Amino acid sequence: MSKPKAAFYWCASCGGCEEAVVDLAEAILDVVQAVEIVLWPVALDFKLEDVQAFRPGEITVSFINGSVRSSEHEMWVKLLREKSQLIVAFGACAHLGGIPGLANCTSRDQIFQNKYVRSATVVNPKNVLPQTQTWVDQYNLELPEMWNTVCCLDQVIDVDYYLPGCAPPPDSIAKAVQAILSGNLPPKGSVLASEKSLCETCPRNETKPETFTIDSFRRLATDTPDPEKCFLVDGFVCMGPATRGGCGERCIRGNMPCRGCFGPTPDTLDQGAKFLSSLGSVSRGKTVEEARSFADSLADPLGTLYRFSLPSSLLQRRSCNKEVS
Amino acid sequence: MPTEPFEPKLIGFLCRWCAYTGADLAGTSRLQYPSNLTAIRVMCSGRVDPTFIIKALADGADGVLIAGCHPGDCHYSEGNYRTQRRYPLLTDLLDQFGVERERVRLEWISASEGERFAQVVRDLTETVRALGPLQWKQRREALA
Amino acid sequence: MTQRITINPITRLEGHGKIEIFLDAAGDVERAFFQVPELRGFETFCLGKPAEEMATITPRICGVCPTAHHMASVKALDDLWKVEPPPTAKKLRELAYNSFMFEDHLLHFYYLGGPDFVVGPVAPKAERNILGVIGKVGLEVARKLIQIRKDVRQMLETMMGKVIHPVFGLPGGVSKGMTEEERAEYLKIAERAVEFAQFSLTVFDSIVLQNDKLLDLIFDEAYEHKTYYMGLVDKKGRVNFYDGDVRVVYPNGKELEKFSPWEYREHIAEHVEPWSYITFPYLKRVGWAGFVDGPSSGVYRVAPLARLNVCEGMATPLAQAEHDRMYATLGGKPAHQTLAFHWARLVEALQAAERMRELLMDSEITGREIRTRPTATPQEGVGIVEAPRGTLIHHYWTDPKGLLTIVNLIVATNHNAAPIAMSVEKAARASIKHGEVDEGLLNMVEMAFRAYDPCHACATHTLPGQMPLRARIHDHEGHLIRVLCKDGP
Ligand code: SF4
Ligand code: SF4
Ligand code: SF4
Numbered sequence A: 001m002s003k004p005k006a007a008f009y010w011c012a013s014c015g016g017c018e019e020a021v022v023d024l025a026e027a028i029l030d031v032v033q034a035v036e037i038v039l040w041p042v043a044l045d046f047k048l049e050d051v052q053a054f055r056p057g058e059i060t061v062s063f064i065n066g067s068v069r070s071s072e073h074e075m076w077v078k079l080l081r082e083k084s085q086l087i088v089a090f091g092a093c094a095h096l097g098g099i100p101g102l103a104n105c106t107s108r109d110q111i112f113q114n115k116y117v118r119s120a121t122v123v124n125p126k127n128v129l130p131q132t133q134t135w136v137d138q139y140n141l142e143l144p145e146m147w148n149t150v151c152c153l154d155q156v157i158d159v160d161y162y163l164p165g166c167a168p169p170p171d172s173i174a175k176a177v178q179a180i181l182s183g184n185l186p187p188k189g190s191v192l193a194s195e196k197s198l199c200e201t202c203p204r205n206e207t208k209p210e211t212f213t214i215d216s217f218r219r220l221a222t223d224t225p226d227p228e229k230c231f232l233v234d235g236f237v238c239m240g241p242a243t244r245g246g247c248g249e250r251c252i253r254g255n256m257p258c259r260g261c262f263g264p265t266p267d268t269l270d271q272g273a274k275f276l277s278s279l280g281s282v283s284r285g286k287t288v289e290e291a292r293s294f295a296d297s298l299a300d301p302l303g304t305l306y307r308f309s310l311p312s313s314l315l316q317r318r319s320c321n322k323e324v325s
Numbered sequence B: 001m002p003t004e005p006f007e008p009k010l011i012g013f014l015c016r017w018c019a020y021t022g023a024d025l026a027g028t029s030r031l032q033y034p035s036n037l038t039a040i041r042v043m044c045s046g047r048v049d050p051t052f053i054i055k056a057l058a059d060g061a062d063g064v065l066i067a068g069c070h071p072g073d074c075h076y077s078e079g080n081y082r083t084q085r086r087y088p089l090l091t092d093l094l095d096q097f098g099v100e101r102e103r104v105r106l107e108w109i110s111a112s113e114g115e116r117f118a119q120v121v122r123d124l125t126e127t128v129r130a131l132g133p134l135q136w137k138q139r140r141e142a143l144a
Numbered sequence C: 001m002t003q004r005i006t007i008n009p010i011t012r013l014e015g016h017g018k019i020e021i022f023l024d025a026a027g028d029v030e031r032a033f034f035q036v037p038e039l040r041g042f043e044t045f046c047l048g049k050p051a052e053e054m055a056t057i058t059p060r061i062c063g064v065c066p067t068a069h070h071m072a073s074v075k076a077l078d079d080l081w082k083v084e085p086p087p088t089a090k091k092l093r094e095l096a097y098n099s100f101m102f103e104d105h106l107l108h109f110y111y112l113g114g115p116d117f118v119v120g121p122v123a124p125k126a127e128r129n130i131l132g133v134i135g136k137v138g139l140e141v142a143r144k145l146i147q148i149r150k151d152v153r154q155m156l157e158t159m160m161g162k163v164i165h166p167v168f169g170l171p172g173g174v175s176k177g178m179t180e181e182e183r184a185e186y187l188k189i190a191e192r193a194v195e196f197a198q199f200s201l202t203v204f205d206s207i208v209l210q211n212d213k214l215l216d217l218i219f220d221e222a223y224e225h226k227t228y229y230m231g232l233v234d235k236k237g238r239v240n241f242y243d244g245d246v247r248v249v250y251p252n253g254k255e256l257e258k259f260s261p262w263e264y265r266e267h268i269a270e271h272v273e274p275w276s277y278i279t280f281p282y283l284k285r286v287g288w289a290g291f292v293d294g295p296s297s298g299v300y301r302v303a304p305l306a307r308l309n310v311c312e313g314m315a316t317p318l319a320q321a322e323h324d325r326m327y328a329t330l331g332g333k334p335a336h337q338t339l340a341f342h343w344a345r346l347v348e349a350l351q352a353a354e355r356m357r358e359l360l361m362d363s364e365i366t367g368r369e370i371r372t373r374p375t376a377t378p379q380e381g382v383g384i385v386e387a388p389r390g391t392l393i394h395h396y397w398t399d400p401k402g403l404l405t406i407v408n409l410i411v412a413t414n415h416n417a418a419p420i421a422m423s424v425e426k427a428a429r430a431s432i433k434h435g436e437v438d439e440g441l442l443n444m445v446e447m448a449f450r451a452y453d454p455c456h457a458c459a460t461h462t463l464p465g466q467m468p469l470r471a472r473i474h475d476h477e478g479h480l481i482r483v484l485c486k487d488g489p
């Protein structure tokens, strides 16, 4: 019997998801033994035509990391969808949009202006900007067009499973691969991680009373978290209540609060809104003024509550009338 | 040809113990107020998860009203305080998304304040009318 | 006849890199373009955020060297709030940073760039990968390699919460200290790290330096560029990855300038081309003269060889001896051989390991005071570190609340973008004459490329891996007339 075929592909990715695969260390050799890798752009030279030549469904599983933000990405992931039985969105970027998805609070124009014109070190008197087509003498050079909006994978193709995390921890990668190889899979659409919230497995949960209140949030800039207390009780934003467990509470063990890379808890539509909801009982005040000052202590709610999930959130991006016209 | 006046679509999350009854009263008293608001009865304003509000806006509402019992009158004692605490955070957040704060309003309306309810709806309708349609989906897609 | 050659090396350069080579009417190389087809816009989407979050946001610029971004960011935050971390915190950061340098350099040597040398540039493609390296150096060594990397990365995970995208540094210090038990355990790892780095140099010695063919390759003129060099040095002018002043030397090795991180804008500017999303930094004092080397072109190089070229010496004794040996072999300082980056990388790995050991022998590292609480009103801060791939600059401006108003980042691969394009062009010139494309082209281009270590996500070369290259040659009407493939099955 021939080995199952597996493909890896990356869209707008930082490479950390690939590193996570390398961190499987010896375990990776087992994976190699069990599957035939038919696409891995960082490591192997397979051509577009090679993938096109596959029959629909001939690839058992494609792992795709990075967020989707150009027509080139779109073309590739649609092709892989057609040729694969299973698509796994690998890592926070593919799952939720990830940190690059924060670009949805700005626009391509602003990004270009800041990078190529207003930058503190750029010298660009003619306001040159990257172009999708450039003629240098008689030679034509092309660049892919960047989308204004960063997408997560399931906004572009149908996704079977999600492997959360930025980056996913090696043990959860190994588990997922095992599950796929053995066919022992949960229902389609599942996130391959815990069904609990991070708080439920957090070692600091014991220090978190049933009800507690705080006056205002503290900033990591000027305060150091207590090494044992629940961050929220201690006054720091910790996304634990709205975040799916399964990461091994990595940040918490580093004495830093969770920023939510595992995405929303099960059955949660919107990670940011869910966290916001939990804040109602956390702040103390009974007056409008107190509520206002509590809100003021949380700088940048959008970037904090949707650190990893802006593209997959209900509103998906910033938009205002001004920008449309 | 005059363009059709914009009729805002509003969703109201109304606490059954107070504002919802207030709305009923406004209706039975035949008070004049615009029919733009679709009322949804909730057990307590404290139960209005920010998710509902954001989802309403994402799905086509132009504005949202959250109405509950006056401070101190909540049947679950703390519910409306919770809402009050979340409200400024929610509007800050919406502002960052580019949704004008005025589109989401929090009001305390007792069961007997039919006229107040009518007034709030009139106000919100006019405020949102002045802001224009939200049409989140179209706006968002225009920026894709 | 005009030909167009596209090489799609798919490297990890904030996106997938691409090279276009154009031939003139005579069939010789007229120009090579190195394009980066992606931009993510961190400088813009971070605006308005609390500055301290940059330490955990910016690592996502590159998951291959997240620790470098983390540290550059944290140092910019120290500067922003004008706080000096307590000695313990500083040592913990330096330890984490040197450990990261060590394992990253090793990964590059054994998994990515090394196979060219260790297994040999003309070895069958199926052997030119980590498995081939294992075959050559033996399973015992391979096991040691995997073990030491695993141990160091495990230690980093414990120290910094996460090894990919750490959560550790805070303005004025770190989030977590170290226990005595941990120190004892890590010291053992550091000892082994030093040994392994030394051993790796002997591997390089016996396999590369004792082999005339490989030595010739290092000295091959096609892999040479006489550029300026840039790197951080400490007060005594020695290599320092974590801290110091930026020193720039002329192609002849004389000092052009030395400046503090705060002054970088007076010395570095960036050039924009419409055909790439990456910018091309150059030395302001010299000016942008295009993609050329020599003293009248502001193009400079960074990364291991550049750092060794700018320093007065190494900061640790064993590395110093290796440094001397390297320059004796290469014919003095500075060395311009692009392929010597690999050698320099191993010398640096040794310094990093020695520093790990030094820091872990210092009992202050387990001190309890790990943070100086910032109290000043923030305004502007600059942080510079040496990432494995070169000088990395973070510069933030904030409002009085510490919310970001301007962000300027110059990442390691930025600096090398122009040199990479030039190296590729040079390799192409050497192997394309009168329209005849030598089969060796791709090999040379690939080796030129790898020397810069454009990023080691490419080092997921654990598998049959090779950096895949393909040249498509088109006639002047755009018809595909020939495809050159390398290492593709
Ligand atoms: S999920 Fe995290 S590690 Fe993976 S590509 Fe995105 S930013 Fe990098
Ligand atoms: S809020 Fe954070 S620290 Fe507290 S229990 Fe939840 S995950 Fe743990
Ligand atoms: S603690 Fe939160 S942010 Fe950190 S790894 Fe776990 S889920 Fe991700």
Ligand code: FES
Pocket (backbone or CB within 6 Å): B015, B016, B017, B018, B043, B044, B045, B046, B067, B068, B069, B073, B074, B075, B076, B077, B079, B080
């Ligand atoms: S019961 Fe009306 S607001 Fe709580």
